[in-house]
Amino acid sequence: MLIPEAGVHQTSERYFFTPSSLARELFYYLTRCGHYFCDHNYAFSDQSEIARQGDHNRNLMLFAVQGGSLTLQLRGETMLAAAGQVVFFDCREPYRYAACGPTEFYWLLLNGSNARDFYRRILQARGGKHVFSPAGSTALIQLLSSLLAACAEGEPPSEAACSQLLHQALCLLLLDETGPGQRDDDRISQAIRFMRQNLQRPLSVQDVAQAVHLSPSHFSRQFKAQTGYSPYEYIVLRRIDAAKHLLTSTRLTVGEIAYQTGYNSEENFIHSFQKHVGISPGLFRQYPI
Numbered sequence: 001m002l003i004p005e006a007g008v009h010q011t012s013e014r015y016f017f018t019p020s021s022l023a024r025e026l027f028y029y030l031t032r033c034g035h036y037f038c039d040h041n042y043a044f045s046d047q048s049e050i051a052r053q054g055d056h057n058r059n060l061m062l063f064a065v066q067g068g069s070l071t072l073q074l075r076g077e078t079m080l081a082a083a084g085q086v087v088f089f090d091c092r093e094p095y096r097y098a099a100c101g102p103t104e105f106y107w108l109l110l111n112g113s114n115a116r117d118f119y120r121r122i123l124q125a126r127g128g129k130h131v132f133s134p135a136g137s138t139a140l141i142q143l144l145s146s147l148l149a150a151c152a153e154g155e156p157p158s159e160a161a162c163s164q165l166l167h168q169a170l171c172l173l174l175l176d177e178t179g180p181g182q183r184d185d186d187r188i189s190q191a192i193r194f195m196r197q198n199l200q201r202p203l204s205v206q207d208v209a210q211a212v213h214l215s216p217s218h219f220s221r222q223f224k225a226q227t228g229y230s231p232y233e234y235i236v237l238r239r240i241d242a243a244k245h246l247l248t249s250t251r252l253t254v255g256e257i258a259y260q261t262g263y264n265s266e267e268n269f270i271h272s273f274q275k276h277v278g279i280s281p282g283l284f285r286q287y288p289i
Contacts, residue, residue, distance in 0.1 A: 007042025027163035043098035063087035068103030136172035
């Protein structure tokens with residue numbers, strides 16, 4: 001494939017997408033993607049001729065480095081991205097990236113739906129770093145590889161399918177999931193089972209951490225990285241779920257339900273339920289939503 005960019009080998013691939021009005025309104029969408037093999041002559045910036053065309057600099061850029069390394073200059077800082085790492089940044093900010101030598105990487109230019117909300121939360125989860133090593137890097141590469149393979153065969157995914165793929169990729173970056181092969185018996189899965197089995201009794205984050213033999217601080221970090229919740233938030237939401245079930249399937253009083261779902265008082269339960277559901281337990285019992 002002929003790609004007229006200095007330093008890009010002709011074994012590389014690049015594809016263009018023009019999103020429909022429906023995709024721009026409701027979906028995650030691509031405008032470009034590629035699989036590049038580069039040498040030290042490759043460099044790109046927000047001032048490049050290609051970047052200044054169309055809406056290139058209004059999108060988000062995602063790299064998955066397969067081999068070699070790239071440098072990224074962003075916000076006055078220079079970062080190095082090596083094999084196995086991901087680069088994620090907003091093209092609305094001044095940027096420049098370049099290959100340090102022979103380098104292979106997948107790249108996506110994406111936007112749509114709440115992509116920037118994902119971007120913001122991913123950066124928060126990564127301590128503000130634009131270069132990081134996600135646990136789900138193998139699953140991410142598989143997604144990108146399948147996308148490029150479909151494009152190479154002249155059968156790119158539909159806009160709806162592409163949106164699902166991008167959403168899956170963003171979730172991998174946010175939640176640090178390792179994909180379908182993740183073991184069911186890891187400590188976070190054990191913690192979730194422990195919480196579900198003990199919702200009816202007072203349950204602290206320290207209790208759960210102790211049950212899976214982790215320190216509370218380390219457990220909290222790992223739990224949020226894999227689920228997107230803090231352990232405390234997860235416990236509260238599962239208690240609310242259990243309360244909803246009891247409200248709609250039994251004649252237990254609100255007070256009885258409060259104690260059966262681990263609350264130490266009816267007042268605390270009502271306050272928590274109203275905060276998370278938007279209506280009181282009594283009203284929910286009449287009008288389940």
